[in-house]
Amino acid sequence: xxxxxxxxxxxxxxxxxxxxxxxxxxxxxxxxxxxxxxxxxxxxxxxxxxxxxxxxxxxxxxxxxxxxxxxxxxxxxxxxxxxxxxxxxxxxxxxxxxxxxxxxxxxxxxxxxxxxxxxxxxxxxxxxxxxxxxxxxxxxxxxxxxxxxxxxxxxxxxxxxxxxxxxxxxxxxxxxxxxxxxxxxxxxxxxxxxxxxxxxxxxxxxxxxxxxxxxxxxxxxxxxxxxxxxxxxxxxxxxxxxxxxxxxxxxxxxxxxxxxxxxxxxxxxxxxxxxxxxxxxxxxxxxxxxxxxxxxxxxxxxxxxxxxxxxxxxxxxxxxxxxxxxxxxxxxxxxxxxxxxxxxxxxxxxxxxxxxxxxxxxxxxxxxxxxxxxxxxxxxxxxxxxxxxxxxxxxxxxxxxxxxxxxxxxxxxxxxxxxxxxxxxxxxxxxxxxxxxxxxxxxxxxxxxxxxxxxxxxxxxxxxxxxxxxxxx
Amino acid sequence: xxxxxxxxxxxxxxxxxxxxxxxxxxxxxxxxxxxxxxxxxxxxxxxxxxxxxxxxxxxxxxxxxxxxxxxxxxxxxxxxxxxxxxxxxxxxxxxxxxxxxxxxxxxxxxxxxxxxxxxxxxxxxxxxxxxxxxxxxxxxxxxxxxxxxxxxxxxxxxxxxxxxxxxxxxxxxxxxxxxxxxxxxxxxxxxxxxxxxxxxxxxxxxxxxxxxxxxxxxxxxxxxxxxxxxxxxxxxxxxxx
Numbered sequence: 001x002x003x004x005x006x007x008x009x010x011x012x013x014x015x016x017x018x019x020x021x022x023x024x025x026x027x028x029x030x031x032x033x034x035x036x037x038x039x040x041x042x043x044x045x046x047x048x049x050x051x052x053x054x055x056x057x058x059x060x061x062x063x064x065x066x067x068x069x070x071x072x073x074x075x076x077x078x079x080x081x082x083x084x085x086x087x088x089x090x091x092x093x094x095x096x097x098x099x100x101x102x103x104x105x106x107x108x109x110x111x112x113x114x115x116x117x118x119x120x121x122x123x124x125x126x127x128x129x130x131x132x133x134x135x136x137x138x139x140x141x142x143x144x145x146x147x148x149x150x151x152x153x154x155x156x157x158x159x160x161x162x163x164x165x166x167x168x169x170x171x172x173x174x175x176x177x178x179x180x181x182x183x184x185x186x187x188x189x190x191x192x193x194x195x196x197x198x199x200x201x202x203x204x205x206x207x208x209x210x211x212x213x214x215x216x217x218x219x220x221x222x223x224x225x226x227x228x229x230x231x232x233x234x235x236x237x238x239x240x241x242x243x244x245x246x247x248x249x250x251x252x253x254x255x256x257x258x259x260x261x262x263x264x265x266x267x268x269x270x271x272x273x274x275x276x277x278x279x280x281x282x283x284x285x286x287x288x289x290x291x292x293x294x295x296x297x298x299x300x301x302x303x304x305x306x307x308x309x310x311x312x313x314x315x316x317x318x319x320x321x322x323x324x325x326x327x328x329x330x331x332x333x334x335x336x337x338x339x340x341x342x343x344x345x346x347x348x349x350x351x352x353x354x355x356x357x358x359x360x361x362x363x364x365x366x367x368x369x370x371x372x373x374x375x376x377x378x379x380x381x382x383x384x385x386x387x388x389x390x391x392x393x394x395x396x397x398x399x400x401x402x403x404x405x406x407x408x409x410x411x412x413x414x415x416x417x418x419x420x421x422x423x424x425x426x427x428x429x430x431x432x433x434x435x436x437x438x439x440x441x442x443x444x445x446x447x448x449x450x451x452x453x454x455x456x457x458x459x460x461x462x463x464x465x466x467x468x469x470x471x472x473x
Numbered sequence: 474x475x476x477x478x479x480x481x482x483x484x485x486x487x488x489x490x491x492x493x494x495x496x497x498x499x500x501x502x503x504x505x506x507x508x509x510x511x512x513x514x515x516x517x518x519x520x521x522x523x524x525x526x527x528x529x530x531x532x533x534x535x536x537x538x539x540x541x542x543x544x545x546x547x548x549x550x551x552x553x554x555x556x557x558x559x560x561x562x563x564x565x566x567x568x569x570x571x572x573x574x575x576x577x578x579x580x581x582x583x584x585x586x587x588x589x590x591x592x593x594x595x596x597x598x599x600x601x602x603x604x605x606x607x608x609x610x611x612x613x614x615x616x617x618x619x620x621x622x623x624x625x626x627x628x629x630x631x632x633x634x635x636x637x638x639x640x641x642x643x644x645x646x647x648x649x650x651x652x653x654x655x656x657x658x659x660x661x662x663x664x665x666x667x668x669x670x671x672x673x674x675x676x677x678x679x680x681x682x683x684x685x686x687x688x689x690x691x692x693x694x695x696x697x698x699x700x701x702x703x704x705x706x707x708x709x710x711x712x713x714x
Contacts, residue, residue: 014657322645366613399524
């Protein structure tokens with residue numbers, strides 16, 4: 001799964017959402033949101049930390065080349081190999097090449113959004129290499145044959161009964177709907193695989209330029225096994241994950257787990273600087289990192305849109321987003337969902353592919369309130385809507401012509417108040433034809449899209465004449 | 474005597490005649506001298522929020538013409554429309570131009586109704602009587618863009634006979650979102666249904682808010698379910714005797 005989409009039909013998808021998805025998603029996100037709120041209230045400096053984190057991210061975005069080169073230098077000095085991938089295809093080829101050189105038959109994977117982005121599993125499998133997800137959520141969705149539906153909880157849309165059914169069907173066993181038992185089953189299968197894999201694949205939460213260190217923030221321990229048990233470790237990481245130094249890291253570590261899962265710190269925080277240097281040390285003999293651009297450099301040129309790269313992938317925006325909670329992650333059509341996905345995909349894939357996503361929001365602003373790095377998501381949504389509606393230096397308008405025409409006509413009427421006032425006089429009698437007992441339960445197009453969900457109030461438009469009569473007395 | 478111009482908003486104009494009348498009477502009773510610039514139409518937010526910025530600018534110019542003739546405060550019954558004028562009008566015109574200066578000046582004297590009462594007039598008790606169980610929905614732009622967290626509740630608190638009951642997920646969007654209701658009607662409906670579920674569970678017989686848009690959405694939803702719960706604009710509740 002996770003093929004790069006050619007068109008993301010948010011509306012088409014949201015017309016037929018299985019009711020089990022919002023129900024599962026709301027249950028889980030509510031738990032995270034409550035946890036987050038509790039952790040935040042314990043930390044009086046939280047607001048200050050958000051501002052510092054935002055400043056560091058902006059600084060890094062503006063100096064990304066410098067920090068990436070420093071990172072490359074340090075990784076190389078530590079004995080690791082740095083590969084630059086301009087496109088997803090480049091990244092896939094680099095990983096495949098490394099795998100072939102090492103005669104890899106089985107690769108174990110730690111949770112990584114970058115490998116979802118490039119569709120690595122599919123590429124490996126096509127080349128005859130088994131790629132196995134070892135994060136429990138990722139393992140479940142790999143069995144189910146879907147992509148992730150939440151940044152940090154890939155199988156958030158599934159309830160335990162559904163997971164048991166997937167296990168039973170795909171593993172040919174009789175799996176009970178018991179989380180502990182399901183975990184035990186997965187654990188047993190995965191343990192065997194860890195011992196036999198020739199290659200471990202991971203992503204990263206942060207790349208520290210100062211020392212060439214890859215940071216992984218995880219909870220299950222599988223990430224540690226993927227990156228220490230096989231002799232070969234290949235990391236695929238978006239260039240936006242770079243941070244300047246360890247001091248910056250302390251800020252992000254205070255924010256990440258609190259914002260994501262409501263933990264003070266995740267169970268594992270792992271630091272990897274190159275391969276092992278001596279026998280007896282932990283870690284693989286060879287360490288490779290693929291730095292993935294895949295369009296990021298182009299997005300970095302847009303001073304408003306580029307703030308999307310401040311993201312530290314905590315998922316807090318999705319956990320509070322009323323749209324996400326009612327549609328689930330698949331509605332966003334690509335591997336990053338929720339409000340951050342709605343500003344990520346249209347920039348990475350272009351508005352011709354993802355023009356519906358910037359509109360997948362009521363601009364309620366709940367996301368921006370919780371974002372630990374203060375990404376102004378509603379502002380970027382409006383910016384991208386402008387790109388869709390009017391076009392800008394980055395892309396021409398992709399708004400369907402009838403909607404653009406309606407917007408222009410309505411603006412003309414609203415900008416010339418005599419037209420508006422004329423309209424306001426004829427609208428009530430016209431709409432009265434559709435009105436019963438002060439309500440319009442079925443209006444003509446386009447208001448039928450309102451009335452299919454709830455009736456519309458009768459048009460009264462009586463204030464102006466009231467004001468006039470009362471002041472004439 | 475404070476002077477103010479009534480900013481009735483296009484939704485108010487079309488759908489909420491009684492609320493606008495109540496707003497007029499209430500403000501006059503509090504000693505505010507009111508004028509009504511009849512050239513006003515819409516603030517342009519529907520265009521602005523949907524990416525049609527050039528069109529929003531044209532509509533905003535009409536607003537600036539309508540309200541720029543007087544230097545009196547501008548008061549509207551909608552947090553969302555007021556936020557458009559207050560926060561987004563200055564963004565529509567390049568800094569340094571006369572239009573930007575006018576937009577910024579107008580923004581500085583535009584107030585949402587409850588904000589004007591509590592923070593400008595310093596009035597918290599308007600003498601209303603409403604012996605009912607009331608819950609409150611915090612509208613998104615009122616809450617987050619204008620930052621009005623306590624004003625509505627302060628006013629409700631002073632209403633005689635009113636019993637306030639909390640609303641679970643008070644600060645969660647009701648699914649209105651302007652054009653969102655017609656762009657993604659199914660999603661809008663599920664969000665509205667969540668809001669209704671919480672309203673029903675609150676035990677209130679009245680749900681109050683400060684936003685005509687949310688009100689149309691919630692009232693429509695309640696009507697459809699056949700519920701007896703009243704959805705009210707806070708102005709109408711504060712006008713109850």
